[in-house]
Amino acid sequence: MSTEPRNQAMAHALNQALRDELDTDPKVLLIGEDIGELGGVFRVTDGLAKDFGPTRVVTSPLGEAGIVGSAIGLAMAGYRPVVEIQFDGFVFPAMNQIVTQLAKYRHRSEGRVSLPVVVRIPVGGGIGAIEHHSESPEAHFAHTPGLRVVCPSTPQEAYSLMRAAIRCEDPVIFLEPKKIYWGKGPVDRSAGAAPREHLDRARVAREGDALTIATYGALTATALGAADELAAEGTEVEVIDLRTIAPLDHETVVASVRRTGRLVIAHEASQSGGIGGELAARVQRDAFFELEAPVLRVTGYDTPYPASRLEEEWLPGLDRLLDACDASLAC
Amino acid sequence: MSTEPRNQAMAHALNQALRDELDTDPKVLLIGEDIGELGGVFRVTDGLAKDFGPTRVVTSPLGEAGIVGSAIGLAMAGYRPVVEIQFDGFVFPAMNQIVTQLAKYRHRSEGRVSLPVVVRIPVGGGIGAIEHHSESPEAHFAHTPGLRVVCPSTPQEAYSLMRAAIRCEDPVIFLEPKKIYWGKGPVDRSAGAAPREHLDRARVAREGDALTIATYGALTATALGAADELAAEGTEVEVIDLRTIAPLDHETVVASVRRTGRLVIAHEASQSGGIGGELAARVQRDAFFELEAPVLRVTGYDTPYPASRLEEEWLPGLDRLLDACDASLAC
């Protein structure tokens, strides 16, 4: 195995991670619409059907309940299915299987049965897509005990977290931010699967002492961009890439806020009931006396995701993030 | 119409509200599993099939997607369907129709088409039921722009809010706390439908100046109980019945917290991603300098709803609520 880090797009890093796990464990298999010959609409499974055959890389019938439900049965039979939901907006027909079956089965079986299923979902907006193709459904999963929810922000993270997710005994909802599928970064395959703790722990993406930004996925780069701009003005911002949304690692954020006194949370999902509220609630609980300004959120609005001609302004972007940082720093 | 308030169970008040709307508007109709002859498993539709016939009170095939999906079609055809999901845990097969269709249709049609559908769901635990029969799925709906989410706490509220929900042009998820279906209270039919603002606004259920408890549904009575206990010790607690979870009326809560400086939020749903996080985040944002203690939450834990022998302790109850109030007051 090459140990030289390669500059790779996240989609390729994910493809490599799937390939490496298919290679390593004969029980791993992939199921999803169009993931075979086509390689998935985002080509994340490109070439895998050719190399591992149609029984391990299964182009499924249309039907998301069937995809997740059959993965549950395969997991019961000893397999480790990695399924693909074609787009974020199409996960809802599978919601019953995910919420009432996949998430609850360990509890129902009194800890006897693990369902090591990974549900891959391309998520998020900013790609000029039509309705249902730009959604951020993570809060639904984060509110469902029994699931882990992971969302990488770089190709290396995508590679290592995907391998860790496949090896994890718990069901993992693996969110792949579409906007950064083709963004490149160094990927070191020899790092292998991420250590298990990474599925519990956020990552400090940049250190700073004036203010903390907590975010994940595609917005991590935006937050780092905001930090650059503020650094140019002499303000050092700490950027935390949450990495896993369930569990939500507020402890890393709280530790940061104890130093900075200020927190801005960013996500694309609508504000109300979004995961930012949960994080804000925990941080003000644990760092109440250290907070010098209210926790602010920069999120999607409480409207349906808009037509793509409006998305650039609708989505939380650099300007809104900077505004929120300014507002926090002005307190 | 009698103007004398009657002492009625919430289930009867809801029945009366449905009956009165069926009487008033020929376009209102009910659909759901077992809602006809049986009157629903909770008897909320008792007698309505007999009086309004099987075309207006429809015992449906099994299939929650079908129930909500057909209600959408009926609404397009000019009807005002009120559908019943038999239990909270069985709403997930309908999630696709609710999230991607019902909630988005006004936006998709550029405001041209209203879908005045009410989705009734008996919710919550504490009734000794088996799996899937004690869930609190409200956060899923509150996180979905385009829906209203209502949850009454008394028979009178149930009566008036149900009538208002049926008249509302927006889709309403109407959560009926099972635990208080048979709790009685005065119901004044002559009050008719609640004023429209009630679908936007929380209700102050008890006034106080030492601390605010915000909750909804069955826990409102628990909160009032806690307030009684604390009043006996000389501490006057304000209890806010949120009444609607979407929109979440933080303004009423903020106004209260500006006076009390302290807030405890209670709900049965699991903590992470529950609506309490959203409320806490908004309150600390808007009343940051008035808060004298961190906002605390008393909620279901981040586990699947437990076997019923464990539910009494697992659920937020009087003791946990009082503990949280004590902790807040000690700050």
Next chain:
Amino acid sequence: MEPTLDLRAALRDMILARRVDTEAIALQRQGELGLWPSMLGQEAAQVGAGSALRPRDVVFPTYREHAVAWCFGVDPVQLLGLFRGTTMGGWDPAERGFQLYTLVIGAQTLHAVGYAMGIVRDGDVGTGDPDRDRAVLVFLGDGALSEGETNEAFVWAAAQNLPVVFYCQNNQWAISAPFSVQSRVPAAQRASGFGFPGVQVDGNDVAACHAATEQALAQARAGGGPTLIEAVTYRRNPHTTSDDDLRYRDAAENDHWRDLDPVDRLRTALLESGEIDDAFLAEVAAEEQELAERLRTGCRALPVPSHDDPFLHTLHTMTPELARQREEHLALVAAGEEDRA
């Protein structure tokens, strides 16, 4: 019942609808549309069905029924907004009864069933009055047969004997999945499992498609209940302009179906029978030019929605928090515009 299809008119509709499709693809290539799902090869299936509708019938399309929209009188420019990113809809579904495109596979089949329940409750079925009786025509693809919701729609339609016709264009592919991934028996056979009739027709024969639809709609309007029609045809273009169909299917298959092109077939037949002549075709060609021009201009002129839009159309009555967010958003947008100015 006499077949009522005017074949000359059908040919004209097929040619013009195809032009809508071709122009839309061109507009996508020019960057004017983000995406376009072409219906090339499905013109007969769609015009056959669309021409069997009466004004009081209601249509629930997928995202590919451009020729049905054409038959029902929807302005083709309005079809472009969804794919240009200016709207999620584009036309008033109540105006003509042509409902909005639905992207979530299968979801619309249940709306069709609900609408049909409404028709029954309105008493607009089986009266024998042609100005009163109505039916619902709902479109679906071969892939949609595998979604649970579609099958629930079959359950409801059958058990309640609803005035709804399910029109499945089996174009052989659901993106990259050939029909064999979904089923080992013909799509039309699905209906028998639910106890209502399923009919298979040559989807490239406009007269056959028309006759089957007309008959099924007549039966539905008369109170005879649902039918599933399978129109066997082929999607000759990639799934959408974003798709690369050579990754999963042979060009030879495409060639085979090009030889069966429904427009060529009808044109040739009508020329041979003398029902049309070159003058007719020249006239249609002129119409085509006009239409193409209208689409190009219309597309570019489609109004970009205001930043207000999502906020105004989330709920009938705006909530206080949403009003706050709207103000914040509009202020930010205005500030951004100032910055740029």
Next chain:
Amino acid sequence: MEPTLDLRAALRDMILARRVDTEAIALQRQGELGLWPSMLGQEAAQVGAGSALRPRDVVFPTYREHAVAWCFGVDPVQLLGLFRGTTMGGWDPAERGFQLYTLVIGAQTLHAVGYAMGIVRDGDVGTGDPDRDRAVLVFLGDGALSEGETNEAFVWAAAQNLPVVFYCQNNQWAISAPFSVQSRVPAAQRASGFGFPGVQVDGNDVAACHAATEQALAQARAGGGPTLIEAVTYRRNPHTTSDDDLRYRDAAENDHWRDLDPVDRLRTALLESGEIDDAFLAEVAAEEQELAERLRTGCRALPVPSHDDPFLHTLHTMTPELARQREEHLALVAAGEEDRA
């Protein structure tokens, strides 16, 4: 293939399984169980199917397959925990391959399909080796036929020709909905729409149920693909102990089916044919007494889970926040217990 059913054993199973049911109802009346879904009247349908299983086969039950559990060797005491509120499960599904009861209608049909996909991938189908070939038997009710997920399971099973047998006990009712609300054709016919065989059997004839299941399982194990079996029977008790069936159906209907009681029918037949005698029945009656006693004691002795339980079994590896919540909870519970002491 020779029918392998030992009718004496079947009768014994039916009588004993019925006793499990009767005792459970009694335990519910005494407040020991919160709820019980009775299978009274469905003993032949269940024992017929259950007795056709081989040890390597896998069963996915609904919540009413008490007699199938009995046939598969599940300790009946373990069936009670779910309804006593001490667990959501009750037994180890991996131990015997009898999966946990599933309450969400239809959900288990997809798990069965997935499991069957696993069997195919393990190569345990069509080898001809009886110690190797396996199949999945999944139970569903007549109401479950209307859920989208069930129909998706049919799609997957058919297209992939999976070793799975769908066993539908059409007990005429889904709570208060008569079968006519779900379908206007027999349940068995549903399969034809998906292109695999559907078989209807007299669900009160244990030999017929056994033969149909044995044949379908043999076909599945041999690689012959899925079958849908409809066992026509009747739920003679209310839906569960919480239900009040006289609100929605006639006592006369019940009387009619009581006359067709499967246990009476088999007992009478075997007495008449001389295959059993009073001594046999006395022996079974003694076993019944023992079983009833065991159920009563066993039920009361079912361990109440610790307050730790939900926290320990939410995830394989506990997360920091959940660990914090667990500590908080255990401390609160301990404090509460101290208060009470």
